[in-house]
Amino acid sequence: MRLGLVLGDQLSLELPSLKALDPAHDAILMAEVEGEARYVPHHPQKIVLVFSAMRHFAQALRERGWQVHYVPIDDSDNSGTIVGELRRWRERLGAAQIDLTECGEWRLEHGLRESGLPLTWHRDTRFLCSREAFARWAEGRRQLRMEHFYRGMRKRCGLLLEPDGSPAGGAWNFDSENRKPLPRNLGAPFAARFTPDAITLAVMALVRQRFGDHYGEIDGFEYPVTQQQAGELWQHFLDFGLAAFGDYQDAMAEGEPYLFHSRISAALNIGLLDVRQLCEDVQQAWREGRVPLNAAEGFIRQLIGWREYVRGVYWLRMPDYATLNHFGNARALPEFYWTGNTRMRCMAQAIGQTLRLGYAHHVQRLMVTGNFALLAGIAPAAICEWYLAVYIDAFDWVELPNTLGMVMHADGGYLGSKPYCASGRYIQRMSDHCKACSYRVDKVVEADACPFNALYWHFLIRHRQRLSANPRLAMVYRNLDRMAAARRDGVWQRGEQLLAELDAGRPL
Numbered sequence: 436m437r438l439g440l441v442l443g444d445q446l447s448l449e450l451p452s453l454k455a456l457d458p459a460h461d462a463i464l465m466a467e468v469e470g471e472a473r474y475v476p477h478h479p480q481k482i483v484l485v486f487s488a489m490r491h492f493a494q495a496l497r498e499r500g501w502q503v504h505y506v507p508i509d510d511s512d513n514s515g516t517i518v519g520e521l522r523r524w525r526e527r528l529g530a531a532q533i534d535l536t537e538c539g540e541w542r543l544e545h546g547l548r549e550s551g552l553p554l555t556w557h558r559d560t561r562f563l564c565s566r567e568a569f570a571r572w573a574e575g576r577r578q579l580r581m582e583h584f585y586r587g588m589r590k591r592c593g594l595l596l597e598p599d600g601s602p603a604g605g606a607w608n609f610d611s612e613n614r615k616p617l618p619r620n621l622g623a624p625f626a627a628r629f630t631p632d633a634i635t636l637a638v639m640a641l642v643r644q645r646f647g648d649h650y651g652e653i654d655g656f657e658y659p660v661t662q663q664q665a666g667e668l669w670q671h672f673l674d675f676g677l678a679a680f681g682d683y684q685d686a687m688a689e690g691e692p693y694l695f696h697s698r699i700s701a702a703l704n705i706g707l708l709d710v711r712q713l714c715e716d717v718q719q720a721w722r723e724g725r726v727p728l729n730a731a732e733g734f735i736r737q738l739i740g741w742r743e744y745v746r747g748v749y750w751l752r753m754p755d756y757a758t759l760n761h762f763g764n765a766r767a768l769p770e771f772y773w774t775g776n777t778r779m780r781c782m783a784q785a786i787g788q789t790l791r792l793g794y795a796h797h798v799q800r801l802m803v804t805g806n807f808a809l810l811a812g813i814a815p816a817a818i819c820e821w822y823l824a825v826y827i828d829a830f831d832w833v834e835l836p837n838t839l840g841m842v843m844h845a846d847g848g849y850l851g852s853k854p855y856c857a858s859g860r861y862i863q864r865m866s867d868h869c870k871a872c873s874y875r876v877d878k879v880v881e882a883d884a885c886p887f888n889a890l891y892w893h894f895l896i897r898h899r900q901r902l903s904a905n906p907r908l909a910m911v912y913r914n915l916d917r918m919a920a921a922r923r924d925g926v927w928q929r930g931e932q933l934l935a936e937l938d939a940g941r942p943l
Contacts, residue, residue, distance in 0.1 A: 437461040438530035440521060443471070443485040444539050444830055446492040447706035448499075448662075451557035452534040458501045461534075464524050465493050467508035470516040471543070475824040478651035478793040480658070481701075482642045484827055487635040487660040488705055494634075495661075504528075509641065517543065518550045525552065537566070539704075540831040541753040562746060563592060563710060563739055569747030578849060579748065582608060585740035594714055594735055595721070595728070603721075608736065609681070609729035616865055617686040623694045624675035627668050628657040635660055650773055650825060652791050658701060658827065665699065665707035672697040673720055681730030685798045687781070687866035692788040696796045697734075700828035710738055737797075745836035748850050757835060760815050761847040762898060766934070768817040771942040772804070779886060779943060780872035781862050782807060793827035798865065800826075801855055805842035809856055810890035811937060815845040853907040856894055859885035880925040886933050886943050893930025896923070 439456045441463055447453075453463075467486050486508070493505045506513055506520055514520055521533060533552055537559040538544035547554060558565055564572075572587065573579055586607050589595060595603040631639060635656070643653050659665040672680075679695040686694060702708050714735055721731035749756065771777040775786040785799040795804070800822070808818040819838045823829045840850030859876040863869040869876040869885070878884035879892075895902065895915060903912050915923070936943060 440535040452536045462502040466506035466520040476649045479653040480793040481827045487638040566750045581744045588739045612729040615682045627671040665702035678726045764812040778873040781868040858891040859887035880929045889929035892926040
């Protein structure tokens with residue numbers, strides 16, 4: 436017989452290793468292990484999501500005739516690691532071969548490949564671009580650019596194209612139309628929520644008992660844990676969110692954690708949704724006139740552009756990629772990232788909802804918590820671990836390149852062409868947070884000035900040698916040069932003061 440391994444982020448009936456096995460003769464192993472639940476302090480709702488979805492998936496496999504050996508985390512014989520469970524069950528069942536699909540994390544796959552077990556690997560066909568195909572595309576390129584990759588993926592997948600192969604609407608990218616601030620009195624759709632069933636409630640009790648020391652709240656868990664529920668969440672977004680997503684995907688608002696975002700990334704990343712079907716559904720909604728082109732293009736770009744691109748970069752450059760630190764940052768992550776105890780309203784809102792929900796949308800991550808970490812010179816490894824721990828959709832293949840490359844520019848521009856840095860004015864333009872903030876976004880050097888403002892200029896001054904030649908920052912440096920010398924000195928001193936406060940462990 437053969438033994439198939441199904442990991443917690445591989446909950447798809449189309450998984451290649453499942454397809455290679457015969458339920459009449461072979462068996463499946465699924466295991467909840469301490470090694471995966473604790474290597475970073477994962478948000479309790481993330482652990483609930485994965486364990487509950489695993490248990491529901493095991494049930495679905497059994498209903499289809501599979502012999503499933505499921506190891507709960509509180510099993511007294513649980514070895515605590517995936518490799519340990521594979522050894523134990525291979526010996527117990529007498530399995531001659533172990534079939535498994537490529538992992539989502541280099542750390543785990545490397546450990547498996549070094550285990551000495553008789554493993555047969557299968558390519559993860561849930562992604563549209565294989566590791567090998569991405570490596571071929573990247574070969575010979577000194578710098579990679581997502582836009583070039585994305586255009587090739589659009590052509591290859593036949594998405595949003597005119598009959599002659601040109602892009603629909605005459606442009607490949609409508610990003611300039613995706614940055615509108617939220618109009619006053621424009622209400623967001625109600626959020627689709629899923630009441631925990633008996634399986635999920637049991638997992639919640641278990642996680643509360645075993646992982647109660649982890650960052651984040653467990654009560655209020657409402658994420659989909661089955662393929663059917665994930666499909667319902669997706670349909671809800673198609674019906675109520677996608678049409679406005681294009682215009683307002685970068686907007687932020689008080690008390691509105693979701694706005695017009697789909698919230699499907701966690702379900703997609705653990706295998707409950709199929710990216711091909713999602714793209715076809717979006718294209719169909721556009722062709723039928725139910726959503727504008729900038730919404731359809733913006734969403735498809737996230738799916739087959741950024742998502743596939745960062746995965747390609749991850750597997751192309753690991754493990755060395757995780758050690759990159761272009762700016763030489765060494766500052767510790769401030770304590771308020773774990774507590775939300777800060778007077779900066781935008782940071783308190785983003786961190787607070789992360790504590791409650793394990794969720795923040797991409798602009799909150801990139802331009803609020805990530806922007807601050809970049810400007811403050813936080814060590815890349817520290818902020819990467821934080822993102823991996825606190826977000827319910829975070830798995831290393833997608834989190835690490837987005838954080839280390841896009842947020843922190845720690846790869847020196849390999850993944851993206853410029854640092855995503857901004858002053859408080861950007862946050863004011865894209866949100867209503869500044870109205871209730873203790874700091875003044877219209878000030879720079881004063882004691883009550885928004886910290887983002889002085890830190891923004893301080894970052895540009897201290898890294899001028901590295902960044903001034905970047906053509907996308909040329910205008911910014913011209914503005915810096917036009918600043919009066921006394922003003923520049925004041926900005927520098929204010930930045931130094933703020934960084935000293937961080938080093939002293941005091942929340943801003």
